[in-house]
Amino acid sequence: EVQLVQSGAEVKKPGESLKMSCKGSGYSFSSYWIVWVRQMPGKGLEWMGTIYPGDSDTRYSPSFQGQVTMSADKSISTAYVQWSSLKASDTAMYYCVRQSGWYGPPDYWGQGTLVTVSS
Amino acid sequence: DIQMTQSPSSLSASVGDRVTITCRASQGIRNDLSWYQQKPGKAPKRLIFAASSLQSGVPSRFSGSGSGTEFTLSIGSLQPEDFAAYYCLQHNSYPITFGQGTRLEIK
Numbered sequence: 157e158v159q160l161v162q163s164g165a166e167v168k169k170p171g172e173s174l175k176m177s178c179k180g181s182g183y184s185f186s187s188y189w190i191v192w193v194r195q196m197p198g199k200g201l202e203w204m205g206t207i208y209p210g211d212s213d214t215r216y217s218p219s220f221q222g223q224v225t226m227s228a229d230k231s232i233s234t235a236y237v238q239w240s241s242l243k244a245s246d247t248a249m250y251y252c253v254r255q256s257g258w259y260g261p262p263d264y265w266g267q268g269t270l271v272t273v274s275s
Numbered sequence: 276d277i278q279m280t281q282s283p284s285s286l287s288a289s290v291g292d293r294v295t296i297t298c299r300a301s302q303g304i305r306n307d308l309s310w311y312q313q314k315p316g317k318a319p320k321r322l323i324f325a326a327s328s329l330q331s332g333v334p335s336r337f338s339g340s341g342s343g344t345e346f347t348l349s350i351g352s353l354q355p356e357d358f359a360a361y362y363c364l365q366h367n368s369y370p371i372t373f374g375q376g377t378r379l380e381i382k
Contacts, residue, residue, distance in 0.1 A: 191371070201311075201319065201362055203371040217370045251318055259366055261309045261324040268318050 158182040160190075160252050160266035167272045168242050175238035176269045178252030185233035186210045189255040191262050192226060192237050196248045206255060207235060215258075242273045277301050279365055281374025287382040288353055296348045296377045298363035303343045307367035310339055310348045313360045322361075323348060355381075 163177040178190060192204040205216040209228035216226070228235040235252060250269050253262040278301040288294050298308065306326035311319040321330045323339035326346055336351040350357055358381050363374040 200376040201313075201364075201373045203364075203373065206371070215369055255366070258369075259307065261307070261321070261366055262364065263321050263324070263330075265318040265320065 158254065158264045160254060160264055162250075162252060162266040162269045165270040165272070167274070169275055170244055170273055171241050172273075173238065173240050174242055174271065175236055176250060176271070178235045178266050180233045180235070180254065183254070186230040189257065189260070190228065190235040191253040191255050192224075192235075193251040193253060194220075194248045195251065195268075201251075204237070204250075206258070208258070209233075209235060242271075244273050244275075246271060247273045276370055277304060277365055277368060277372055279363055279372050279374040281363055281377055283377060284375060285378040285380065287380045289382045290353055290355060292353050293349065293351045294353060294379065295350075296361055296363075296379075298341075298346045298348075298374045300344045300346075300365055300367075304365045304367035306342045307365055308339075308341070308346050309364050309366070310337075311362045311364065312357075313362065315359075319362065350379075353379075 159181045161179045186209045189206050189208050191206045194202045204220045207214045207226045209230045214226050225238050252266040254264045255262045280299045282297050308326045310323040313319040322333050322337050326341050327339045338349045340347050361377045
């Protein structure tokens with residue numbers, strides 16, 4: 157069974173750093189891409205970027221370029237997204253999603269990680 | 276960038292009704308479109324891929340159609356568990372883009 161399990165909820169202060177994870181199982185992790193999606197409170201879904209764990213090649217949304225860093229460790233089937241300095245506007249639910257190729261249809265979703273940034 | 280215009284943004288319907296949600300792409304995307312359902316407090320779930328292919332395990336009352344720039348998601352004979360938010364997504368070109376979403380509510 158394909159599963160993406162994300163790290164737990166986080167409460168942070170503005171200016172703090174964060175690295176969240178997404179661990180894949182039930183499939184060949186390095187053969188599929190991982191998409192990251194943001195959902196701000198009460199809002200729709202936004203594509204943040206996509207990473208290919210096979211070689212860590214990454215494409216970022218212009219809205220998130222320079223704001224986050226995506227990475228992956230295929231040896232432990234885990235993808236990451238990190239922030240060096242959080243803002244209150246980063247408060248959101250974040251999802252990872254498996255994708256079959258750069259242009260394939262995203263299929264399986266993680267359960268989401270809720271990030272709350274507040275002073 | 277390809278813009279995905281989804282309509283309506285909200286919809287009230289009754290159990291047993293048939294409803295249709297539309298996504299229009301700002302340029303042709305072949306059939307590189309998926310539909311997702313999201314229930315409150317839950318992660319989205321894929322319903323349709325390649326514009327019209329039903330995801331395994333999804334009830335047959337869900338159907339998708341379209342190609343190029345105009346796409347529809349239809350739900351025949353609404354069930355109580357279908358009241359949720361629905362999103363389209365295009366993966367034809369980068370940046371990947373979602374529709375704004377449709378909130379389907381019980382009348």
